[in-house]
Amino acid sequence: MALLELRHLTRRFGGIAAVDDVSLGIEAGEFFTLLGPSGCGKTTILRMVAGFDLPDGGAILLDGHSLADIPPEKRPLHTVFQSYALFPHLSVADNVGFPLRMARVPAAEARRRVADMLDTVHLADKADAYPHELSGGQKQRVALARGLVGKPRLLLLDEPLGALDHKLRSAMQSELIALQRNVGITFIFVTHSQPEALALSHRIAVMNAGRIEQLGTPAEIYGHPRNRFVADFIGDINLFDAEIVERAQGTLQFAVAGLGHIVAPTVDSPGRRGVFAIRPEQVHIIAADAPTELPNRFPGTLREFLYVGDVTTYQVELDSGVRIQALLPNAAPARPQLAAGARVAVAWAGDAGLFLHD
Amino acid sequence: MTRERLTRWLVAGPPFVFMVVFFVLPALIMVAASFRIPGEHGGLAPLHEHGAWQLTPETYAFFFSDFIYTEIFLKSFLVAALTTFLCILMAYPLALLITRVPKRFRDVMILLVVLPFASNFLIRVYAWMIILGPQGALSAAVNRVAGAFGLEPVALLFSPVAVVVGMVYVHLPFMVLPLYTNLEKHDPLLLDAAQDLGANAWQRFWRVTWSLSLPGVYAGSALVFIPVLGMFAVPDILGGTGDILIGNLIKEQFLGTRDWPFGSTLSIMLTLMVLASAALAMRLARRSLAHA
The missing domain is CATH 2.40.50.100 (RNA polymerase II/Efflux pump adaptor protein, barrel-sandwich hybrid domain)
Structure with a gap:
């Protein structure tokens, strides 16, 4: 059974379907990417999975159970936002520790897990720094650490590399792949950048106008695009x-x-x-x-x-x-x-x- | 003198001179006055008389000799603290509400908050005399409830309650504005992030909104607390004979008793107290704001 399943998921804004009857399954441990131009509905899907937006039709199932009645704070998944959304008044360690604190993890254990996580993202020496003292790449890693430390079933990443410059982005791509492999957490990655999608993903869903145009591995999508849109969009x-x-x-x-x-x-x-x-x-x-x-x-x-x-x-x-x-x-x-x-x-x-x- | 320095002096010079002449000098005159001897018919006795300088620290000794003055100071502090607290309690939800309404309503709501300034301060305070007065509907309602519980009728007007009500009423806008200015700048995405990471509604407010708004809370508190400490008009109008605060005491020395040296002493003590509490507040603020 798929870890996350979308069944006929639909969301309309003012009569226009932003997400139009989307069905797909994401396996545990997968690095899954929703790829498409802006306005194709990929972020809307992410927001519905996170619980910030509600579907007009269809269902979202995690481990076979519907998420419909579960508020965002109770869903066993975390989001990494494009602008990071780090808490400016909290230190790096407190930012990363935030989800553990909310989950009432005992302080000693929380400290240990935060330290481990900061080690994993190479920020152990920045534990006491504040977000405004960090570079873009460091903020990005704090956001990742904060999303991963609570061991969510799923990590949703909303164009997390969009704000980084080219060189940093390539470096972060490699780190992201290694990180996902190490922690074994399922990633759902949203991007409009096709090189990024090809480089990072196990599977890609190419979206356009609220629908999935093609779903497959990077090689399938690049080598055998199914239609004009996919061929034109990828590479x-x-x-x-x-x-x-x-x-x-x-x-x-x-x-x-x-x-x-x-x-x-x-x-x-x-x-x-x-x-x-x-x-x-x-x-x-x-x-x-x-x-x-x-x-x-x-x-x-x-x-x-x-x-x-x-x-x-x-x-x-x-x-x-x-x-x-x-x-x-x-x-x-x-x-x-x-x-x-x-x-x-x-x-x-x-x-x-x-x-x-x- | 370089051009930049000249520009700097032209910009900062006039207000600087103004503050020296009309703030620093009077404050020094006040310090000097506090050590002088009151004149026979009020004012000050001559500084040099009978072949000696007429200076004495006895007003300070007098201040500490009678506990009533310390008591009035403590009471003023309490009223100021209570007023500040009530202002936060009332202004916070209002400021939060204003940041959440559609943009086009916000300016109107801010205008409504500052609108009372358009009418005379004393008239607004006098209006409370009517609202709280024994013939008022409020007083009648309160006493009916009190009566139902078998309590003695209470007078709302000329009481500490009336003083605090008046103080809160007058100073509320000074709390709303800095809070609104602060809350308006919060990134709403931070609340989404907190919720996503498991924070319930209360935790989102407390850990994100409130924590981030502390600079606004401190600014508003300073704008309410300090003026309330020195305010004499509100207790004069709405307070009873026992509800004297520092402001009334100082006013009484200059206009009633005409004991200028003691009035100066009280003023200096008040200034010291305000400075001390401001220093304390800044220490607190710096600790929590260092990185905000």
């Missing part, structure tokens, strides 16, 4: 309207708007219309006149490139006028020396890319 991707023309040589011939015919894998039959999706890292850039064994090859002109250190993203305008994005690692020895305006060709394998239904 960079080239999307082209396409129609399957014929089955040949074990693969399918597509008619793709602006590309002509291509070879790509699909299980669908001829006549089917949809979207052809291909990741930039699957698109190769070769010299305009270079021979290639790749079945899909289109000549074009390099328009722009974006150098970000480890990789470079190239925008190639094909002779048909369609633009396609390719991504090459800068460490590749054969990286072509390219300038905007250069004549090139893009090519990709016959088993690369996906055919998606709209």
